[in-house]
Amino acid sequence: MTLKIYNSLTRKKEDFSPIGNGKDVLMYVCGPTVYALSHIGHARSAVAFDVIYRYLSHKGYKVKYARNYTDVDDKIINRASEEGVDAKELAERYIRAFDADMDALGVAVPDVRPKATETIGKIIELTQSLIAKKYAYQSNGDVFYSVRLKKDYGKLSGKNIDELEAGARVDVNEDKLDPLDFALWKAAKPGEPAWDSPWGPGRPGWHVECSAMCLSHLGDAIDIHGGGRDLIFPHHENEIAQSEAATGKTPFAKYWLHNGFVNVAKEKMSKSVGNVLNIRDVLQAHDKEAVRLFLLGSHYRSPLDYTKDSIKEAEAALERFYKTIQRIEEEWTADIIVPALQRGNAVIDAMDDDFNTAGVIGAVFKEINRANKLMDEATDSGYKRQPATVLPSPPRGEGRVRGKLETIRALCKEASSFLGVFGSTPEEFFKRRKTQTDVSPEEIERLIEERNTARRGKDFKKADSIRTELLEKGVALEDTPKGTTWGVKRRFP
RNA sequence: GGCGGCGUACCCAAGUGGUUAAGGGAGCAGUCUGCAAAACUGCCAUUCAGCGGUUCAAAUCCGCUCGCCGCCUCCA
Numbered sequence: 104m105t106l107k108i109y110n111s112l113t114r115k116k117e118d119f120s121p122i123g124n125g126k127d128v129l130m131y132v133c134g135p136t137v138y139a140l141s142h143i144g145h146a147r148s149a150v151a152f153d154v155i156y157r158y159l160s161h162k163g164y165k166v167k168y169a170r171n172y173t174d175v176d177d178k179i180i181n182r183a184s185e186e187g188v189d190a191k192e193l194a195e196r197y198i199r200a201f202d203a204d205m206d207a208l209g210v211a212v213p214d215v216r217p218k219a220t221e222t223i224g225k226i227i228e229l230t231q232s233l234i235a236k237k238y239a240y241q242s243n244g245d246v247f248y249s250v251r252l253k254k255d256y257g258k259l260s261g262k263n264i265d266e267l268e269a270g271a272r273v274d275v276n277e278d279k280l281d282p283l284d285f286a287l288w289k290a291a292k293p294g295e296p297a298w299d300s301p302w303g304p305g306r307p308g309w310h311v312e313c314s315a316m317c318l319s320h321l322g323d324a325i326d327i328h329g330g331g332r333d334l335i336f337p338h339h340e341n342e343i344a345q346s347e348a349a350t351g352k353t354p355f356a357k358y359w360l361h362n363g364f365v366n367v368a369k370e371k372m373s374k375s376v377g378n379v380l381n382i383r384d385v386l387q388a389h390d391k392e393a394v395r396l397f398l399l400g401s402h403y404r405s406p407l408d409y410t411k412d413s414i415k416e417a418e419a420a421l422e423r424f425y426k427t428i429q430r431i432e433e434e435w436t437a438d439i440i441v442p443a444l445q446r447g448n449a450v451i452d453a454m455d456d457d458f459n460t461a462g463v464i465g466a467v468f469k470e471i472n473r474a475n476k477l478m479d480e481a482t483d484s485g486y487k488r489q490p491a492t493v494l495p496s497p498p499r500g501e502g503r504v505r506g507k508l509e510t511i512r513a514l515c516k517e518a519s520s521f522l523g524v525f526g527s528t529p530e531e532f533f534k535r536r537k538t539q540t541d542v543s544p545e546e547i548e549r550l551i552e553e554r555n556t557a558r559r560g561k562d563f564k565k566a567d568s569i570r571t572e573l574l575e576k577g578v579a580l581e582d583t584p585k586g587t588t589w590g591v592k593r594r595f596p
Numbered sequence: 597g598g599c600g601g602c603g604u605a606c607c608c609a610a611g612u613g614g615u616u617a618a619g620g621g622a623g624c625a626g627u628c629u630g631c632a633a634a635a636c637u638g639c640c641a642u643u644c645a646g647c648g649g650u651u652c653a654a655a656u657c658c659g660c661u662c663g664c665c666g667c668c669u670c671c672a
Contacts, residue, residue: 147672263599335667
């Protein structure tokens with residue numbers, strides 16, 4: 104099956120074929136404007152394109168992936184002046200914070216991570232070329248792009264210039280020939296970061312920096328350009344206009360991909376509502392794998408609603424997953440050789456259908472159910488696995504069970520390679536979770552001992568009260584044949 | 597007003613023309629347990645917002661109605 108991708112430009116699912124006809128893929132994704140801590144919405148975009156990047160690589164494409172930092176912009180300048188710090192310093196601080204958040208989420212590092220401020224030369228060059236081709240004009244130190252000159256302006260967003268004009272809410276700027284024209288270069292105001300240019304000291308406008316970074320790091324025409332849904336207009340529309348006008352090559356990007364938004368309790372996340380959820384706050388409270396599972400649990404183009412329970416649900420699901428893997432390892436083998444899967448499995452089919460990660464997750468859990476059922480049946484029928492040293496050539500029935508379990512694990516492993524979920528060992532997963540509690544492990548161990556003494560003395564009342572007490576602090580005890588174990592509370596009220 | 601999207605069980609969410617409508621969470625029952633918890637197993641949508649139409653066949657295509665949302669201004 105071939106990979107199908109929904110293209111915002113054509114509003115259709117299309118078979119994916121790179122522009123170079125080979126295996127090389129050029130992919131550019133709009134990264135953050137670094138003026139504040141990144142929120143769960145940034146995480147969704149980053150994780151979605153991380154999975155797309157990894158999956159393309161998994162399919163054998165040689166992907167060159169660029170994700171930028173917009174590190175010069177009005178918001179950065181305003182924020183810096185509020186805090187009384189240098190704009191560059193502020194931007195650097197939030198670049199570091201973003202990188203740390205991405206690392207914590209297990210997002211692969213893109214091949215290129217350009218910064219707008221390191222691409223000023225290309226921005227000036229691009230702007231000059233647009234002026235030379237009459238697509239742009241200067242006015243009092245500013246340079247504007249003339250939106251009306253390119254006939255196909257609006258092709259990505261489906262907008263029509265005259266209708267935009269009618270309902271225009273854009274600032275009227277006397278220096279502009281047309282209110283819809285946008286700034287390629289802004290003359291510096293006192294105290295603002297500025298670079299020398301043929302039009303005097305200034306800084307790049309929004310939109311142009313992405314074109315410049317893309318053009319200089321990937322090329323005149325790329326395969327995939329991604330970003331959040333909100334960037335379709337005006338950002339990506341303008342990027343297309345200026346890039347295609349400058350290079351004369353159409354299309355600038357063959358496939359345009361846009362991820363949906365994260366809402367918080369059905370409401371759009373915004374500073375004014377005060378419901379912005381920072382990545383690091385979320386990661387403080389939840390396992391990173393659960394956060395990814397939550398983000399990938401619905402299709403990347405759909406809106407995704409965050410509620411206080413949604414990540415806990417993902418956590419509960421992950422526990423079941425790792426408990427099963429642990430069971431396979433403990434009961435059935437330590438020496439499973441994971442065979443290469445042939446193409447055409449449910450995981451690949453789902454991913455090939457516009458990166459349907461929710462479908463992949465469904466397929467994985469279906470296999471998890473199968474694995475448990477197999478192990479139950481095998482145990483009931485007497486094929487319970489013994490250590491390999493005891494049973495060098497297992498009976499036929501057991502061999503069949505092992506074979507099936509191997510296939511199931513291979514499928515999970517394959518999914519984990521591009522999902523970035525399901526890839527831990529059970530030990531790693533449960534160990535990570537144990538660090539997420541307020542009571543010290545020593546204290547917990549002491550209380551477990553106290554409780555077990557009470558239990559031996561049949562003082563169940565005391566035993567139960569210790570258990571309840573710990574549970575209220577988020578620590579759940581489990582009495583197993585091997586002794587009492589503990590973990591952080593899984594279920595939620 | 598223009599453009600686009602969505603409505604699948606208690607909640608989340610796949611499926612977009614053809615066997616019994618994935619999967620997760622919650623719930624209930626069973627096994628296990630001192631009792632629990634966890635785990636596992638089983639059960640949980642004759643039906644896909646509503647109404648018409650196309651078709652041998654529709655949750656899936658078309659039309660209408662109702663409801664919700666995004667973009668059009670900075671935003672992932």
